[in-house]
Amino acid sequence: MDFEKIISRVGSSIVVFFHRVVRLALSPYKTMRSIARDDDMIQLALIIMSIGGYFYIADKLRQYEHHPFLLFSLTLVHFLLTVGFFALLRMATTNEKEIKIKPALLIFGYALIPTLVWFLANSWLYYVLPPPRTVSLLGKGFSILYISFSIAILIWKIITMYLAVRLVTRFAFYRIIYSMLLYGACMIPYSLFLYSLRLFRIPFL
Amino acid sequence: MSQKYQASNSNKLDAQLDRIFELKPNDLHLPFLTNIYKLLTSPLKSLPVVYIIPISLGIAVVIYLVFGPIVVRLVSLLQHGF
Numbered sequence: 464m465d466f467e468k469i470i471s472r473v474g475s476s477i478v479v480f481f482h483r484v485v486r487l488a489l490s491p492y493k494t495m496r497s498i499a500r501d502d503d504m505i506q507l508a509l510i511i512m513s514i515g516g517y518f519y520i521a522d523k524l525r526q527y528e529h530h531p532f533l534l535f536s537l538t539l540v541h542f543l544l545t546v547g548f549f550a551l552l553r554m555a556t557t558n559e560k561e562i563k564i565k566p567a568l569l570i571f572g573y574a575l576i577p578t579l580v581w582f583l584a585n586s587w588l589y590y591v592l593p594p595p596r597t598v599s600l601l602g603k604g605f606s607i608l609y610i611s612f613s614i615a616i617l618i619w620k621i622i623t624m625y626l627a628v629r630l631v632t633r634f635a636f637y638r639i640i641y642s643m644l645l646y647g648a649c650m651i652p653y654s655l656f657l658y659s660l661r662l663f664r665i666p667f668l
Numbered sequence: 669m670s671q672k673y674q675a676s677n678s679n680k681l682d683a684q685l686d687r688i689f690e691l692k693p694n695d696l697h698l699p700f701l702t703n704i705y706k707l708l709t710s711p712l713k714s715l716p717v718v719y720i721i722p723i724s725l726g727i728a729v730v731i732y733l734v735f736g737p738i739v740v741r742l743v744s745l746l747q748h749g750f
Contacts, residue, residue, distance in 0.1 A: 490715065596740045598737050636696055
């Protein structure tokens, strides 16, 4: 009976996860607000597994210098630091002594989906159509579509990240901008340090 | 029975109202800025894809028209880099 319960719970979380990933593209505001009320850690585990899966798939499609497990571990640390940063910021600027960390982890976890989609698509395109691109008609056409796809994902990422910060911190517009600037100021030296270690992708995911 | 039912409905309504108002609406301190913010964000709340795809395609075409073959090199760089 317990085993059946576990199976049904995991099954329902998988269905909700895929449903939310699609809804995140179609209706990000409503979806993020519904995620903000959830604390299902199985969905977070699915997101983390997807990230791990990406690193292993990407490593199979093209050989990277570092082992996928190292990249995956660093991404997890980076993710936890990001959630911790905004959670602490909320606690520091309001009188709240406690913050619900599970919904915060889930919201920021779903905010990783746009970049994960871009990275997966990029690895797949690298395998199917390896660079360099040429200045032929097909090369130019592909380049325009690729840039267009990247911009669309970037806009999607900005929307989900903005909503994640808004729902976790409950800040208003200006405070969100200031907090993002502060986050960026912390991220630039950290990104440069990772870049010096040739760990280029981590801060972008 | 009826009172219990009413109380339960009232609690549900309170919870729903709390959920709706847990996030205060954004106020940019200047009415015209708040209006612009609302004008820009309301289409992005549901089905933003309808706006995002044409906008991103337009930006990509403009970038190509301005920078020309550099875009092709940028794509090669992005594909190599990530």
